[in-house]
Amino acid sequence: MSEPLIRIRQLCHSYGNTPVLRQLSADMSGGEIIAVLGANGAGKTTLIQLMLGLLSQQQGEIKILGQAPAQIRRDPQLSGQLGVMLQQASLPGQLTVLEQLRLFSAYYPAPLDLQTLIERFGLQGFLQQRCSSLSGGQRQSLLLALALLGQPKILFLDEPTVGMDVQARQRFWQLIRAARAEGLCILLTTHYLEEADALADRILLLKDGQFIADTSPTALKAGLNQRQIRCHSSLPLAALQQLPGVSNVVALAGQQVQISSNQVENCLRQLLQQDPQLCDLTVSAASLEQAFLQLTQTTAETQQ
Amino acid sequence: MNSPWLSLSQRVALYKTEAEMDLKTLWRTPGFILPCLAFPVLFYLLFGVVLSKGQHAEYLLVSYAAFGVMGPALFNFGANVATERAQGWLTLKQISPAPIGSWLFGKTLSCLLLALLIILLLFVCAGAIAGVRLYTSQWLSLALVLLLGTIPFCLLGLTLGLTLSAKSAPATINLIYLPLAFLGGLWLPLQLLPTALQQLALVLPSYHLGQLGYAVIGKDRGEPWWVNVAVLALYSLVLLWLAARRFQAQSHERR
Numbered sequence: 001m002s003e004p005l006i007r008i009r010q011l012c013h014s015y016g017n018t019p020v021l022r023q024l025s026a027d028m029s030g031g032e033i034i035a036v037l038g039a040n041g042a043g044k045t046t047l048i049q050l051m052l053g054l055l056s057q058q059q060g061e062i063k064i065l066g067q068a069p070a071q072i073r074r075d076p077q078l079s080g081q082l083g084v085m086l087q088q089a090s091l092p093g094q095l096t097v098l099e100q101l102r103l104f105s106a107y108y109p110a111p112l113d114l115q116t117l118i119e120r121f122g123l124q125g126f127l128q129q130r131c132s133s134l135s136g137g138q139r140q141s142l143l144l145a146l147a148l149l150g151q152p153k154i155l156f157l158d159e160p161t162v163g164m165d166v167q168a169r170q171r172f173w174q175l176i177r178a179a180r181a182e183g184l185c186i187l188l189t190t191h192y193l194e195e196a197d198a199l200a201d202r203i204l205l206l207k208d209g210q211f212i213a214d215t216s217p218t219a220l221k222a223g224l225n226q227r228q229i230r231c232h233s234s235l236p237l238a239a240l241q242q243l244p245g246v247s248n249v250v251a252l253a254g255q256q257v258q259i260s261s262n263q264v265e266n267c268l269r270q271l272l273q274q275d276p277q278l279c280d281l282t283v284s285a286a287s288l289e290q291a292f293l294q295l296t297q298t299t300a301e302t303q304q
Numbered sequence: 305m306n307s308p309w310l311s312l313s314q315r316v317a318l319y320k321t322e323a324e325m326d327l328k329t330l331w332r333t334p335g336f337i338l339p340c341l342a343f344p345v346l347f348y349l350l351f352g353v354v355l356s357k358g359q360h361a362e363y364l365l366v367s368y369a370a371f372g373v374m375g376p377a378l379f380n381f382g383a384n385v386a387t388e389r390a391q392g393w394l395t396l397k398q399i400s401p402a403p404i405g406s407w408l409f410g411k412t413l414s415c416l417l418l419a420l421l422i423i424l425l426l427f428v429c430a431g432a433i434a435g436v437r438l439y440t441s442q443w444l445s446l447a448l449v450l451l452l453g454t455i456p457f458c459l460l461g462l463t464l465g466l467t468l469s470a471k472s473a474p475a476t477i478n479l480i481y482l483p484l485a486f487l488g489g490l491w492l493p494l495q496l497l498p499t500a501l502q503q504l505a506l507v508l509p510s511y512h513l514g515q516l517g518y519a520v521i522g523k524d525r526g527e528p529w530w531v532n533v534a535v536l537a538l539y540s541l542v543l544l545w546l547a548a549r550r551f552q553a554q555s556h557e558r559r
Contacts, residue, residue, distance in 0.1 A: 076401030
C-alpha cells in the first residue's frame with residue numbers, strides 16, 4: 001500500500017546514562033487506532049514527545065508524514081496535518097468554549113465548519129460556558145474537537161479519557177471510532193486497558209523501552225493460555241495452590257476465591273472432586289489486563 | 305517554495321482573533337486589571353496630591369505613570385505566560401500551525417491598551433484634581449514615550465514568564481517590579497537616595513524610562529535623550545534574544 005504515515009526505525013533514547021527507549025521500530029498507517037501500552041516509566045511519554053518533536057532526537061529515525069519531528073514546530077504545513085491532545089492539558093479558563101473554538105479555527109486555512117463540529121461533539125449545551133467551569137468530560141470533548149478541527153491526518157491522544165465518567169468515555173470512544181472511519185491514523189496512550197481493548201486495532205506493548213508485542217488485542221489475549229476460575233470454596237488456599245497449572249490464588253470477599261490456571265479443565269475436575277460444597281462457579285477467559293500483566297511480568301522474570 | 309499556510313486575509317483575521325481573545329481574558333480577570341489600574345492612581349493621589357499639597361504634581365505624574373505602565377507589561381507577559389506554560393497550553397500552541405507572532409501580538413496589544421488606560425486615568429487625575437497644566441504636545445509625547453517604553457518591560461516579563469514556575473511567578477515578578485521602580489527613581493526622586501544607589505540606577509531600564517518622561521516636562525537629570533533610548537533598546541534586544549532562547553528550550557524541559 002501507500003507509505004506509512006508514521007515510520008519509526010531503531011529509535012533509541014536515554015536520559016543521561018539511563019536508556020529509556022531501545023531500538024524501537026514500527027510503521028503506522030491511516031485508518032487504524034494504535035494503542036501504546038506500558039507500565040509507568042516504560043517510555044510511553046518519551047516516545048510521544050519524540051514523535052511530536054518536543055524532545056530532541058538522539059538516535060534512530062522518526063518520520064511523521066515523511067518529515068522529521070523537529071519540523072513540526074517550524075512548518076505549519078506539517079503541524080497543520082496533526083491533531084494533538086496532550087496529557088492533562090488544561091485550557092485558559094477565562095475564554096468560553098465558543099471563543100476557544102473560534103481561536104483555533106483561525107489557525108487553519110480550511111477548518112471544519114464550526115456548527116457541524118459543535119453538533120458532532122455535543123458541545124451545544126455549553127458553548128457560552130467558561131472553560132474553567134467545564135467538567136472533565138466536557139473539557140476533553142472540547143480538546144478533541146480542537147485537535148480535529150484542522151482535518152488532520154494523524155491524531156495523537158495522550159491519556160485522553162482521564163477523569164471521565166463511564167458514559168462520557170463511551171461517547172468519546174464513538175468520536176474516536178468515527179475519526180478512524182475517516183481514515184485518520186490514531187495513536188493512543190492509555191492507562192485503561194479496557195479502553196485499548198475497546199478501541200485499538202493494534203497494540204504496541206512497551207516494556208523496558210522495547211516493543212514486546214505488536215499485535216491486535218484479540219491476538220494478544222489468545223496468546224495467553226491462562227483462564228480464571230471464581231467460586232465459593234471451603235478448601236484452604238494452600239490446597240488450591242496445589243491444583244494443576246495454578247499460578248495464582250486470591251481470596252476475595254466472603255469465601256470467594258479466584259484461581260488462575262493454565263490447565264483450567266484439569267484444575268476444575270480436581271476442584272469439584274475435592275470440594276463437593278463448591279458453588280457459584282464461573283470460568284472466564286483472560287482479559288487484556290491479564291495479558292498485559294503476564295506479558296510484562298514474564299519478560300521481567302526471564303531477564304533476571 | 306510552498307505557498308504560505310494562511311492567506312493574507314486569514315492572517316489578519318488570526319491576529320485580530322488572538323488580540324480579541326487575550327483582551328477578553330484580561331478583561332475577565334478583574335483581580336489583575338483592578339490592581340494594575342488602582343495602584344498608580346492611588347499612589348499618585350496620595351503622594352502627588354494630598355501629601356505634597358500639589359507641589360510636585362507634575363513630576364510625580366510622570367513617576368507614577370512610568371511605574372503604572374510597567375505593571376501590565378511585567379504581569380501579563382510574566383505571570384500569565386507562566387500559567388499558560390504550566391497548563392500545557394503553550395506546548396499545544398507550539399505544535400499547532402499558529403505562528404508564534406500572533407500570540408505575541410495579542411499579548412502586546414492588550415498590554416499596550418491597558419497601559420494606555422492607566423496613562424489616561426492618571427492624566428485625568430493630574431489635569432482635573434492636581435491642577436497640572438501641560439501643552440497638548442507634552443501630553444501627547446508623554447503618552448507616546450510611556451507606551452513605547454513598555455516594550456522592554458514586555459520582553460522582560462516574557463523572559464520571566466518562560467522561566468519561572470506558575471506558582472512562583474507573581475511573587476518573583478513583584479520582587480523585581482517594586483525594586484526596579486524604587487531604584488529607578490520612580491517613587492522618590494533619585495537625589496534623595498544614597499550616591500551608590502544613584503549610580504546603580506544608571507543601569508536600570510526603569511530609570512531610563514523615567515528620564516525620557518521627565519524630559520518631556522523638563523525635569524530630567526540632563527543626559528541626552530538618545531542615551532536613554534539606546535539603553536532601553538539594548539535591554540529590548542538582549543531580552544528578545546533571551547526570550548527566544550527560552551522559547552526554543554521550552555519543549556525540551558517537559559518530561
